[in-house]
Structures are given as structure tokens and as C-alpha cells.
Amino acid sequence: MTRKEILSNHPFKIWQGKDGRWRTRVIGPDNNRILIAKSTLKKVEDSIIENYRRQIPTISTVFEQWITYKLAIHSIIQNTADRYQNDFNTYFKDSILSDKPICEINSEDIENFIDELLMLNLTQKTFSNTRTVLFGIFRYAKKLRLTTLSITSVVNDIEVSRKSFKRPDKSHERQIFSVNELEAILRYCDQNPSTQNMAVSVAARTGVRIGELAAIRFSDVSPNRIHIQRTEIKHKDENGKTVWEVREMPKTEAGDRYIYVTDKVMETIRQMRLRPHVTDYVFEVNGHWMQTFYYDRALRKICTELNIPVRSMHKLRRTYGTQLINSHLEDSLVTSQMGHSSIDTTRKYYYYDNLEDEYKKNLILKAISF
Numbered sequence: 001m002t003r004k005e006i007l008s009n010h011p012f013k014i015w016q017g018k019d020g021r022w023r024t025r026v027i028g029p030d031n032n033r034i035l036i037a038k039s040t041l042k043k044v045e046d047s048i049i050e051n052y053r054r055q056i057p058t059i060s061t062v063f064e065q066w067i068t069y070k071l072a073i074h075s076i077i078q079n080t081a082d083r084y085q086n087d088f089n090t091y092f093k094d095s096i097l098s099d100k101p102i103c104e105i106n107s108e109d110i111e112n113f114i115d116e117l118l119m120l121n122l123t124q125k126t127f128s129n130t131r132t133v134l135f136g137i138f139r140y141a142k143k144l145r146l147t148t149l150s151i152t153s154v155v156n157d158i159e160v161s162r163k164s165f166k167r168p169d170k171s172h173e174r175q176i177f178s179v180n181e182l183e184a185i186l187r188y189c190d191q192n193p194s195t196q197n198m199a200v201s202v203a204a205r206t207g208v209r210i211g212e213l214a215a216i217r218f219s220d221v222s223p224n225r226i227h228i229q230r231t232e233i234k235h236k237d238e239n240g241k242t243v244w245e246v247r248e249m250p251k252t253e254a255g256d257r258y259i260y261v262t263d264k265v266m267e268t269i270r271q272m273r274l275r276p277h278v279t280d281y282v283f284e285v286n287g288h289w290m291q292t293f294y295y296d297r298a299l300r301k302i303c304t305e306l307n308i309p310v311r312s313m314h315k316l317r318r319t320y321g322t323q324l325i326n327s328h329l330e331d332s333l334v335t336s337q338m339g340h341s342s343i344d345t346t347r348k349y350y351y352y353d354n355l356e357d358e359y360k361k362n363l364i365l366k367a368i369s370f
Contacts, residue, residue, distance in 0.1 A: 006052050007045055014044060026051040056101035057146055059137055063088055066140040077247070078235030084133050085236075091117060091130050102141050107154045110134075114158050124165040131155065174311070176319040176352045181308050188302055195275070196298035198268050199283045199290060203313055205265050207320030207338060210292045210313045212255070215246045217280040221269055225258050228339065232292055244291045255339040321350030 012025040012033075021037045022044040028034040038044045057065075067084060070076045076084075092098060097105055097113050117130060138151035177185065182204060189201035203213050211231035220227040231251050234244045250256050272282050281289035295313045303310040317338075324334045324346075331343040340346050 003045075003049060006049055010048050014041070016041075024048065027055070053101055056103055057141070058100065059092060059097050059102055059105075062102055062141045062144070062146065063092070063133070063137050065144075066136050069140065070136075077233060079233045082235045083129070084136070087130050087133050091120075092133070102138075102146050105147070105149065107149065107157075110149075110151070110154050111158055114155070114160070118160065118164045122165060124162070127160075127165060174309070176315055176322055177308075177311065181306075182319055184306050184308065185299075185302055188306060193271065194298075195272070195283055195285060195290065196294055197302070198272060199295055200298050200302065200313070200316070202265055202268055202282075203295065204316045204320065206259055206261055207317050207324070208259065209251060209255070209317060209339070210295055212250060212339075213295065214281075214283065214289055214292050216282045218269070218273060218282055219280055221266075221282070224261055224263070224266060226261055226265075227258050229256050231255070232289070234292075246289065250339065252339065252341070254335070254341040257336055257339050259337050318350045318352060321346050322352050325351050 010024070014022065014024040016022050017037075021039060022041050023035060023037045024044055024047075025033045025035055026048060036044065036047050038047060067076075067081050071078065071081055095113055095116055097109060100109065113134075117127060122130070134155070135151055138147060138149055141147045142149070142151075186201060186204060189197040189204075199213060202208075203210065206213075206226070208216075208226075208228060209231065211233065212228050214232040215230040216226060216228070220229065228250060230246055230248050232244060233247050234242055237243050269282055275284075277284055278287040279289065283290040285294060292313075299313055299316070300310050321334070321338055324337060334346055335341065335343050338346050338350065
């Protein structure tokens with residue numbers, strides 16, 4: 001609103017007293033009326049404008065309202081909200097947008113904010129996540145009629161080169177395990193059959209997501225098949241404490257699936273069933289399903305003892321996806337095992353070269369033997 005519009009909508013009388021001072025009332029933070037008195041009319045009007053500006057939502061206010069709304073309509077889950085909150089705290093709170101009323105933020109401000117982000121040398125994925133939060137804030141603000149800015153048009157008009165982003169390390173040594181490394185890990189797990197190690201073994205032999213692995217119950221298991229139908233999630237409670245829960249649905253719609261497993265996996269699950277269980281979960285620790293942080297901790301220990309580079313449990317899933325594609329399975333089988341809706345996802349994000357150098361050399365030499 002312009003200065004003239006704000007003053008014309010001011011709900012209280014402005015008057016000059018017998019002492020020559022100008023007075024009016026404004027609405028305070030607690031919705032109470034506050035009397036202000038100034039030496040000139042302009043100073044009173046300036047106070048009205050300043051008070052009005054203090055009541056206009058900033059991006060922080062709208063962000064909180066947007067997150068509350070998204071959770072209320074079940075558009076996102078709590079751990080997604082936590083991730084958005086982390087992104088907001090990291091990239092928005094101290095930015096050039098933070099102190100400005102959202103109705104006054106224009107396309108130039110957005111462009112400057114984008115420039116700020118690019119100077120941080122972000123990866124393309126981090127930039128994309130931050131942009132999701134930016135879009136959410138301003139689309140919700142537009143819905144509330146707090147702004148007329150079309151955030152999609154503004155951001156799409158800003159030229160962002162791929163060279164602006166930090167290049168992630170996608171070398172196969174960091175993304176997956178080699179054939180020899182995988183064999184060493186499985187051999188170690190078989191020789192040291194603790195609950196954690198057996199869980200790592202099943203993860204490597206099934207390619208399930210770490211949250212899906214934690215949530216497998218004995219009732220999900222049938223001969224050489226496991227029904228993947230739920231996942232563990234984590235989020236922050238009102239006190240900021242991390243809470244783990246099992247959600248009765250998988251990560252994605254395609255994630256609800258039946259996967260085929262080897263006799264070795266079935267034998268491992270049979271061994272787990274012989275152990276004392278308080279609940280129906282296959283992998284338990286201390287009378288509770290084994291939460292996901294136990295898995296990464298176990299794999300880290302295994303890698304250290306085998307003197308191979310430490311990698312996360314997700315790298316086992318990528319290794320599994322690579323093995324499926326290398327085995328020339330039909331695309332539909334690969335996607336159903338992985339829980340992907342498209343083979344493009346598997347090939348783009350889960351397929352890496354994990355063949356040993358000597359084996360690759362022999363393949364190439366054989367291919368060009370002409």
C-alpha cells in the first residue's frame with residue numbers, strides 16, 4: 001500500500017491538542033490501543049506508517065504459516081517440514097529478504113537473493129531445495145493476498161548457469177562399492193552375525209531403502225519375497241528433539257512393492273526370528289525396532305575394519321541398483337525391485353561403474369580383438 005492509502009485507511013482520528021501537539025492512536029502488539037503524540041502532523045503520520053509496517057508479515061511469518069498449512073492438509077510430513085525449516089534457517093533468515101515486509105519484496109530483491117545463494121557455491125540439488133522453499137513462501141503469500149509477485153515468472157527469468165554450482169563428487173569410488181568391496185562386506189557380516197551386521201547384509205542383498213529396512217516385520221515376509229509397505233521417518237518435536245516413527249506407508253507410491261530375495265536373505269531372516277523379540281520387527285535392538293542410525297554406524301565400523309573407504313548405507317542401495325542393470329534385467333523388474341516409478345530414475349541416480357579395472361580391461365580388449 002502507498003503512504004496515502006495507509007493514512008486514508010487509518011481507523012483513528014488525528015487531532016491537534018491545545019498544547020499544539022498532534023495526536024492519534026494505533027494498535028499495539030497486544031491488540032491494545034496506544035496513544036502517540038508528536039510535535040508535527042508529519043511525525044504523527046510517520047508513526048502511523050511505521051506501526052503499519054511492523055504489522056505486515058515478513059517472510060519468516062509467512063514461512064511458519066505455510067509450513068503449518070502444508071502439515072494440516074497432509075501435503076507434507078513432519079521430516080519434510082524439518083528439512084524446509086533447516087533450509088530456511090540456513091539461507092533465508094540472514095538474507096536480504098529477511099527484514100523486509102513481504103508485500104514490499106520485488107523482482108529485484110529476488111534476483112539479489114538468488115545472486116547471494118550462488119555466491120555460496122551450492123550444489124545444484126541444494127539450490128533446488130532452497131528454491132522450493134522460496135516458491136512455497138511466495139505462492140502462499142499470494143494466496144493470502146500479501147503480494148502480487150509471480151515468483152515462478154521472476155525466478156524463471158533469472159539466468160542461472162550450471163557453472164554456478166558446485167560440482168558434486170560423482171566418482172564411482174565415492175558413490176558405490178566395487179564388486180570386491182561388496183563381497184568383503186558380505187563375507188564379514190556372515191562371519192560376524194550380530195543383528196546390526198545381519199541388517200547390513202540384508203540391505204546389500206535387497207537394495208531396500210534404509211528406512212524401509214528398519215520397518216520390515218516378520219509378517220511382511222513370505223518365501224523368497226518381502227512386502228515393502230512402510231518406512232521409518234524422523235522429525236523434530238516441539239522441543240527440538242529428534243523423534244523416530246514408523247509410518248504405515250512407504251516413501252513413495254512406487255515404494256509399496258513386493259521384492260524377490262535370495263535364499264541367503266531368507267536364511268538371515270530365519271536366524272533373526274530365532275532371537276528373542278518383543279515386537280514383530282525383523283531387526284530389533286533393546287526391545288525396539290532398530291533405528292536407521294544403527295545401520296550407518298554398523299557399516300562405518302565394517303568399512304573401517306576392512307580398510308575400505310567409509311560410505312553410507314545409501315551407497316549399498318546404489319550398488320544394488322548398479323548390479324541389477326549390469327545383469328541386463330528388464331526395466332520393469334529393475335524399477336519394481338528398487339521402488340522407482342521410472343527406469344530413468346535408476347539409471348540417472350543409481351547406476352555407476354563398479355567393475356574392477358582388470359575385468360573392464362579384458363572386456364574392452366575382447367570387444368576390439370578384430
